[in-house]
Amino acid sequence: MVDKDLLKETLTVAMSRGGDFADIFVESRQVTAIGLEDGKVERTQSGTEAGAGVRVWSGDATAYAYTNELDREGLLRAARIAAQALGNGRKDVTVDLATAKPQVTFRVRELPGDVAAERKAEMVQEADRSARAVDTEHIKQVMAGYGDVVQDVVIANSTGMHVEDRRVRTRFVVQAVAAGHGVIQTGVEAAAGIVGFELFDTHDPRRMGATAAERAKALLSAAPAPSGRMPVVLSGTAGGTMVHEACGHGLEADLVQKGLSVYGGKEGQEVAAPTITVIDDATLADRYGSYAFDDEGVPARPVTLIREGVLEDYLYDRLSAKKNGRESNGHGRRESYQHRPIPRMANTYIAAGKDSPDEILREAGNGLLVRKMGGGQVNTTTGDFVFEVAEGYLIRDGQIGPMVRGATLTGNGPEVLRRVVMVGSDLGFTIGTCGKDGQGVPVSDAQPTMLVGRNRKDSPIVVGGTRQMGDGPEVRAVRGLVDEEFSGWRPRRIRRL
Known part of the structure; x- marks a missing residue:
C-alpha cells in the first residue's frame, strides 16, 4: 500500500516539530455484508475503504490526524497537521525501518473473496428456512446476516519498527422471533473467527437457524x-x-x-x-x-x-x-x-x-x-x-x-x-x-x-x-x-x- 521510503518521510515530517514519538497506521479494508429478513435477502453490501492515521506525542500531549489519501501529498499533509498541533519546536530525525516478522500466524483456507456472492447468500437463506421449519405457527420473524472483512495493514513508527499484516474475519448471526400465548421471545445464535469461509465447516447455518428458533420457541412456555x-x-x-x-x-x-x-x-x-x-x-x-x-x-x-x-x-x-x-x-x-x-x-x-x-x-x-x-x-x-x-x-x-x-x-x-x-x-x-x-x-x-x-x-x-x-x-x-x-x-x- 505504502512503500518504506514514503513511510520514513512521513514519520520524519511528523517528528519535525519536536515530537518524542510518531507512528503511522495504514489500512485497506474489503468488506462484504449480506442481510436477510422476512425470507428475502434485503441487504447486500461490498466495498473497499483505505486510509492512514498519523500520531505524534510529546510529553503528555498527543496529536492525531488521518486521511483517506494514500499518496505522498495526502500522507505528508496529515503528518504536518499532527506535528503542528504539538507546538513550534524543531527536531531533525532520521528514521530507518526494519520489518518485523509475526510470532504467530493464522491460516485461512478459503479466502472470502474467492467465494461467489451467491454462495454467501445461500448461507442466510438456509438459516432462514431451517429456523422457520422449527415451528411454522410460532416463529414469526427470522433475520440472518453474513459478513466478512479482509484488512491489510502497514504500521511503522519513529523507533524503526515496521510491520505488515493481513487479518481475515468471517461472521454469521441468526435471530429468530417467536410469538404465542401473549408473549414475544427472541433467540440468537452467532459464530465468528479470524478465519475465512471455512467457518461453515464447523458451524452449519441450518443448525444455527434451528438453534435460534428452538430457543425462542422454548421461551414462550418458560x-x-x-x-x-x-x-x-x-x-x-x-x-x-x-x-x-x-x-x-x-x-x-x-x-x-x-x-x-x-x-x-x-x-x-x-x-x-x-x-x-x-x-x-x-x-x-x-x-x-x-x-x-x-x-x-x-x-x-x-x-x-x-x-x-x-x-x-x-x-x-x-x-x-x-x-x-x-x-x-x-x-x-x-x-x-x-x-x-x-x-x-x-x-x-x-x-x-x-x-x-x-x-x-x-x-x-x-x-x-x-x-x-x-x-x-x-x-x-x-x-x-x-x-x-x-x-x-x-x-x-x-x-x-x-x-x-x-x-x-x-x-x-x-x-x-x-x-x-x-x-x-x-x-x-x-x-x-x-x-x-x-x-x-x-x-x-x-x-x-x-x-x-x-x-x-x-x-x-x-x-x-x-x-x-x-x-x-x-x-x-x-x-x-x-x-x-x-x-x-x-x-x-x-x-x-
Missing part, C-alpha cells in the same frame, strides 16, 4: 423467573460475558490511570478466589479477537491478568505503558485508521479448573443455571453490573429444572470473583463487538462452568425476576439493557454505561 439471592451456575456455554464486563474493562490500563477502575492500585493483591486465573490471549487460533500484531505493531502474546486470585497485570497500549514506565503488552487496538489506539481486550477468559460441570450442578442444590447470557452494563469504577439472561433454568436438588424467562443478574464483579465456589474443567467461548470510547473492535471471551455462592444467603448475585424464590428479597427485574443487538449482519455488544 416460567417467569424467580427473584432474590441464590446460588448461580454460569455454564461454560454462557461464554465469558461476565469476565469481560465485570472484570476485563476494569483491567484496561487507561481506565486504571484515570481512576475509573475498581482494580486500580491493587497489583499483587488478592482480588478473586484462588481458583480464578484470568488471561487475555490474542494469539488463540481462529478466535474472533485474535491478531498477530496489535494496531501499534506490537506482537501479540498471552497476558495473565489475575493468577490464582492475585492481580498480576493490566492491558496496555504504548501510551499507557509509557506513563507507567514499561513496555506495551500488545493490546493497543483501534476500530479503523480514523481512530487512535487505546487499550482493549482481545480474547479474555477465565482458565479452566478441575471440577466436573455435573458435580458443580449437584453442589448448587437450588438456584439458577445460566446457559446463555444476554446484554449487560457495568460501572468499571465500582464493578457493579447488571446482565440479562437469554437462556436460564431453575436448579432443583442439584438437577436441571424448568426453563425460566425474564431473569437478570445484578452484583459486583470483584465480589463475584471472590465468591466463586467451584470452577469447571470445560471452557466455552462467545463472540461480540466490544464498544469503548466510540470504537468497536471484535472480541471473544470465555469461562468454564462456575458455581457462585453456596446458598441463598451466601450468594453475591441477586437474580431479578417477576416472582420471589423462597425467602429471598423481591427484586425488580431490570429490562431493556440489551447490548447484543442485531443490526444488519453485525452482532454488536455495547459495553458502556
Whole structure:
C-alpha cells in the first residue's frame, strides 16, 4: 500500500516539530455484508475503504490526524497537521525501518473473496428456512446476516519498527422471533473467527437457524423467573460475558490511570478466589479477537491478568505503558485508521479448573443455571453490573429444572470473583463487538462452568425476576439493557454505561 521510503518521510515530517514519538497506521479494508429478513435477502453490501492515521506525542500531549489519501501529498499533509498541533519546536530525525516478522500466524483456507456472492447468500437463506421449519405457527420473524472483512495493514513508527499484516474475519448471526400465548421471545445464535469461509465447516447455518428458533420457541412456555439471592451456575456455554464486563474493562490500563477502575492500585493483591486465573490471549487460533500484531505493531502474546486470585497485570497500549514506565503488552487496538489506539481486550477468559460441570450442578442444590447470557452494563469504577439472561433454568436438588424467562443478574464483579465456589474443567467461548470510547473492535471471551455462592444467603448475585424464590428479597427485574443487538449482519455488544 505504502512503500518504506514514503513511510520514513512521513514519520520524519511528523517528528519535525519536536515530537518524542510518531507512528503511522495504514489500512485497506474489503468488506462484504449480506442481510436477510422476512425470507428475502434485503441487504447486500461490498466495498473497499483505505486510509492512514498519523500520531505524534510529546510529553503528555498527543496529536492525531488521518486521511483517506494514500499518496505522498495526502500522507505528508496529515503528518504536518499532527506535528503542528504539538507546538513550534524543531527536531531533525532520521528514521530507518526494519520489518518485523509475526510470532504467530493464522491460516485461512478459503479466502472470502474467492467465494461467489451467491454462495454467501445461500448461507442466510438456509438459516432462514431451517429456523422457520422449527415451528411454522410460532416463529414469526427470522433475520440472518453474513459478513466478512479482509484488512491489510502497514504500521511503522519513529523507533524503526515496521510491520505488515493481513487479518481475515468471517461472521454469521441468526435471530429468530417467536410469538404465542401473549408473549414475544427472541433467540440468537452467532459464530465468528479470524478465519475465512471455512467457518461453515464447523458451524452449519441450518443448525444455527434451528438453534435460534428452538430457543425462542422454548421461551414462550418458560416460567417467569424467580427473584432474590441464590446460588448461580454460569455454564461454560454462557461464554465469558461476565469476565469481560465485570472484570476485563476494569483491567484496561487507561481506565486504571484515570481512576475509573475498581482494580486500580491493587497489583499483587488478592482480588478473586484462588481458583480464578484470568488471561487475555490474542494469539488463540481462529478466535474472533485474535491478531498477530496489535494496531501499534506490537506482537501479540498471552497476558495473565489475575493468577490464582492475585492481580498480576493490566492491558496496555504504548501510551499507557509509557506513563507507567514499561513496555506495551500488545493490546493497543483501534476500530479503523480514523481512530487512535487505546487499550482493549482481545480474547479474555477465565482458565479452566478441575471440577466436573455435573458435580458443580449437584453442589448448587437450588438456584439458577445460566446457559446463555444476554446484554449487560457495568460501572468499571465500582464493578457493579447488571446482565440479562437469554437462556436460564431453575436448579432443583442439584438437577436441571424448568426453563425460566425474564431473569437478570445484578452484583459486583470483584465480589463475584471472590465468591466463586467451584470452577469447571470445560471452557466455552462467545463472540461480540466490544464498544469503548466510540470504537468497536471484535472480541471473544470465555469461562468454564462456575458455581457462585453456596446458598441463598451466601450468594453475591441477586437474580431479578417477576416472582420471589423462597425467602429471598423481591427484586425488580431490570429490562431493556440489551447490548447484543442485531443490526444488519453485525452482532454488536455495547459495553458502556
